[in-house]
Amino acid sequence: MTAYVLVVVAAVAAVVAWAFARGPGVRTVSALGIAGLAGVAAIATLFEDPLAGDQRPVFVLFGAILAIAGGAVVTTAVFAQIDGAAGEADDSGSMHAAGELLRGGAWIGALERFSVFLTLAARWPEGIAVVLAVKGLGRYAELRSHAGTGAAERFIIGSLVSLAWAALASYLVFEPYVIAR
Template identity: 55%
Template structure:
C-alpha cells in the first residue's frame, strides 16, 4: 500500500512540476524529490504485498502518469545539474542550445516514455528497442548536421544520449513499480 500512495502522490507532483516548474532550482528540487519518491516506491514493492484489483489498475494509471510527466521533470533536472556542474565549453553548450538543435525534444521524450511504458506493460520488451531505433533514426540527420556543420561543441549528441537514457530508465522504473510483483513473481 505504501508504493500505491507514493506513486499517486509522485504522479501529482510530476504533473504540477511538468506544468509549472520554470526556474532551475524548482526543477532540480522537484526532480530530486521525484527520484527519491520513485526509489522509495521501488523499495516498497519489494517488502510489501502487491496491490490488487481496482487499486492495481489505479496504480498502473498513476505509474503511467508518473512515467510521462515525472520523467520530463527528472530529465530536465538532470540537464540542469549537468550544466551547473560544468561550465559550458562554448556558447552553444547548454540545454537551451541543444534544444534549439533537437527541437521537439520534450514532446518526443514524453512520447518515448509513454511507448516504453506501454511496451513493457504489454510484456513486449522488443518494443523498447523499436522505440529507441525510431528515435535514433529520426534524430540522426539533425545530429549529423550538427557534427559536420553546426555549432562546434554544442553537446547535442551527448544530450540526446543522456536524455534518452534518463528517460528510458525512468519509464522502466515506473513499470517496475506498477508490475514487479506480478511479473517477477515476488509473491
C-alpha cells in the same frame, strides 16, 4: 498499499512540477523529491502484496503519469545540472543550446517514455529497441548536421534518462505482479 500511495503522490508531484516548476533550482529540487518518492516506492514493492481488484487499473494509470511527467522533470533537472556544472548555461556549446537545435525534444521524450512504459507493460522488452531505433532514425539527419554542437550528447543523455525513468515507473507498477505469479 504503501507503494500505491507513494506512486500516486509522486505522480501528482510530477504533474505539478512539470506544469509549474520554473528555473533549474526548482526543477532539481522537484526532481530529487519525485525520485526519492519513486525510490521509496520501489523498496516498498519488495515487502508488499500486489494490489487486487479495482485499485490495480488506477495504479497503472498513475504509473504511466509518473513515467511521462516524472521523466520530463528528471530529464530537465539532469540537463540543468550538466549545464550548471559546466558553467555554460548561455554558451553556444551548452546542453541548453543543443536543445534549441533539437526542437520538439520534450514531446518526443514524453512519447518515448510512454512507449517504453507500454512495451514493458505488455511484457515485450524488445519493444524498447524498436522505440530507440525509431527515435534514432528520426533524429539522425539533425544529429549529423549539427555535429560538434553537443546535440548528439544531449540526445544520448536524454534518451538514457528517459529510458531509465520509464523502466523504473514500469517496475513500480508491474513487478509485484510478476513476482506474485
